Amino acid sequence: MNKKISLGVTIALVLLAVTLTISGTMVLAMRHFSSLVSDVGQRQAMYDYIDEIDSAARKDYTIDEEKLRAALANGYINGLEDPYAGYLSAAEYQQVQSRLAGNRTGFGLTVIAKGTELIVSSVDENSPAALSGIEKGTVVTAIDGEAVTGASYELAQSKIDWSEKLILTFQQNGTSTAVELSANTYTSVSVSGRLINDTIGYIRIAEFNNLTPLQFKNVYNDLTQKGATYFLFDVRNNAGGQMSAAQEILDYLLPRGPYAECEKKDETVTFSATDTYEMTAPSVTLVNGSTVGEAELFAGVLQDLSKTRLVGTSTQGKAVMQEFATIQSDKGAVRLSTGVLYRIQSGETWKDVGLMPDQTADLAYDQQVYFNLMTDEEDTQLQAAIKLLESNTYLPVVNAQANKTTEAATTTTK
Secondary structure, three states: OHHHHHHHHHHHHHHHHHHHHHHHHHHHHHHHHHHHHHHHHHHHHHHHHHHHHHHHHHOOOOOOHHHHHHHHHHHHHHHOOOOOOEEEOHHHHHHHHHHHOOEEEEOOEEEEEEOOEEEEEEEOOOOHHHHOOOOOOOEEEEEOOEEOOHHHHHHHHHHHHHOOEEEEEEEEOOEEEEEEEEOEEEEOOOEEEEEEOOOEEEEEEOOEOOOHHHHHHHHHHHHHHOOOOEEEEEOOOOOOEOHHHHHHHHHHHOOOEEEEEEEEOOOEEEEEEOOOOOOOOOEEEEEOOOOOOHHHHHHHHHHHOOOOEEEEOOOOOOOEEEEEEEEOOOOEEEEEEEEEEEEOOOOOOOOOOOOOOOEEOOOOHHHHHOHHHOOOOOOHHHHHHHHHHHOOOOOOOOOHHHHHHHHHHHHHHO
8 A cells, every 4th residue: 555655656746847847948938939039029120120211212222232231231330339349341351350360461651741741650571661671761752753742642641552553752861762662461560679778678569460479579588688677568559459469478478367357248258377487577568548459458457467567648448358250241240349358456447448557658749640750769758668667766576476475484584
């Protein structure tokens, strides 16, 4: 009798468990279905809305389908109200990908009008312009045989930016020279360096691309071997670029451990340094309002972990992680912000407010306009950074492990 009751109870319990499982599954399934219906409904409403506009417009307009698709994509992105999101055509996306890989296409020079002259303000290493012997400070007098005047500055700039081939006539070292330039693809040099006053290793990072980390390490190690005991990093006018490049450099300079977080919609991603090397030399980093994105991460994290002091003006405030989503139909892409960045030590983001310098140093209007043409003596921000590094009041930066060792030794002595 007891065995029969036990068996009956067991069967009842099994049936109850199955019933509850089915019920629970049905509830979850219904909830999921409801969310899908809501999402599908919202999408269908949007498609119907666009279809109404499209049907009305096609009655009276001849549609350029390619332009319309681009306008629709741009309109959608604008509706996200994210100033850093954007739509890229297939050609634009390919150009961005090439730039992030460390490649440039063109003549490799920029020009700026100064007074009555058109002056070369910068020349990229490895570029057709550099290989032709053109240097920064060169005065451009003619393009394709036509004299450059004040009225033709914009046209001259446009030709330099977009022509496949041109003849450039310029004055350099008192001599007039004409060279034919052909636009070409070349490897960019995003990191340059030199010694200042025999002890300061000045490192300029122009952008962050896939080649930047190796170039940085080579310049950093070269300056160290030449006797640099301080470092001056310059990320002014650095518009960012490849996030992984900034992370790799920080990985090299920082002590092991987490240094930043990216707060996404459904998860938080931690950035941690794992390299065995760590910078212990005091440093200063130059920043300004055109220090953006990955350049802000670089400067902000070094500041947050007491590895550097910032000199200059507040940065732009782009503390977002971005990713590209490829559009299969036209091979274009959309650039979307997928998370907000925070510094670990302070727990703060610099989104919309920028990084605040430890020491404010501004440039006059003319200095900002002719930034690339300034000498070291004319660069007041650079001079302020040098003075801070060389002053006796500057406290050397030491690593966290050294701090712990010193504290332990002090405790033992007591």
